Amino acid sequence: MSKAYVFPGQGAQFSGMGKELYDNHSSAKALIDQSNDILGFDIKNIMFSGSDEELKQTKVTQPAIFIHSVVAALTSDDFNPDMVAGHSLGEFSALVANGVLSFEDGLSLVSKRAMAMQKVCEMQESTMAAVLGLEDEVVERVCAETDGVVVAANYNCPGQLVISGEVAAVNAACEKLKEAGAKRALVLPVGGAFHSPLMEPAREELAEAIKNTNFSDPKCPVYQNVDAKGYSDVDNIKKNLVLQLTSPVRWTQSVQNMMADGASSFTECGPGKVLQGLVKKVDRAMEVSGIS
Structure with a gap:
């Protein structure tokens, strides 16, 4: 009976996120207050009462989801994982909850990652698209046959894949996929x-930041996005974290591998219920729950 804990990525944010934790746990209050100092702006105020527009900025979204997810895990009496994984940004939350990174270092890395990604977005027009109801192989083939940069970026669950790349190439691929x-x-x-070769400049920035950050051994294996395998050694964890920015998120495969390795329940830590839904799409009988 192995307990898997999973951490959401960008898109799970909402106004009011983390407020209940802040009001009810002194340790949550301390971490959220500390976040303002680490980031150098009032993220607490944006999390608790910001508009959708404010929350949607990458430099806000990523730290906000990270803070909520980590605080939810660390203040929960039930948090006792046998394995962890995070979707994209959620991989950083998983590593902090799992003792690999300190809260401060994790938040600093997430902030640097968000800023680096934002910079790349401003340099070049690019986008992503959700594709429903096709085999992964068909989506991969269409992307490969389309001119320009367009790749499979998120393998979310069977029959749901996100593609990523240059605007014209993504639009052309969408027509072909229909x-x-x-x-x-x-x-x-x-x-x-995100998660395409266009993120290369951000990957280089993140690699530098990760190189200068202290990593500890995890308490349990972390299943990483790059190849969906469970890792317990710091060198591989660091390498995979860097590769993640330009590689696809293999979420379907991560969930399948965790199940194959004995996961008997999945608990989502943080805002929203997206990952619980995706786990159910992989195996309808799997027990899922959330800590928020």
């Missing part, structure tokens, strides 16, 4: 091509 029988191929309201 012709190939996709139920939907919908361009998403995001400012950049």
Whole structure:
């Protein structure tokens, strides 16, 4: 009976996030107050009462979801993982909850990652699109046959994949995917091509920051996005964390591997219930819950 704990990525944010934890736990209050000092701006105020527009800025979204997720895990009496994983940004939350990074170092890295990604988004117009109802292989083939940069970026669950790349290439691929029988191929309201080769400048910045950060051995294996395998050694964890920015998020495969390795329940830590839904799409009988 192994307990898996999972941590959400960008898109799970909402106004009021983390406020209940702040009001009810002194340790949560201390961490959220500390976050303002680490980041150098009032993230607490934006989390508790910011508009959707404010919360949607990458430099706000990523730290906000990270803070909420980590605080939810660390203040919970039930948090006792046998394995952890995080979706994209959530991988950093998983590493802090799992004792690999300190809260301060984790938040600093997330902030640097967000800023680096924002910078790339401003340099070049790029986007992402959700594709529903096609086999992964078909989506991969269409991307490979489309001119320009467009790649499979998020393997979320069977039949749900996100593609990422240059605007024209993503639009062209969407048309071809509809012709190939996709139920939907919908361009998403995001400012950049996350998890694609276009993120290379951000990857280089993040690599430098990770190199100068102290990592400790994890309490349990972390299943990483890059290849969906469980890791317990720091060198591989660091390398995979850097590669993640330009590589696809293999979430479907991570969940399948965790189940194969004995996961009997999945608990989502942080805002929203997206990951609980994705786990259910992989195995309808799996027990899921959330800590928020």
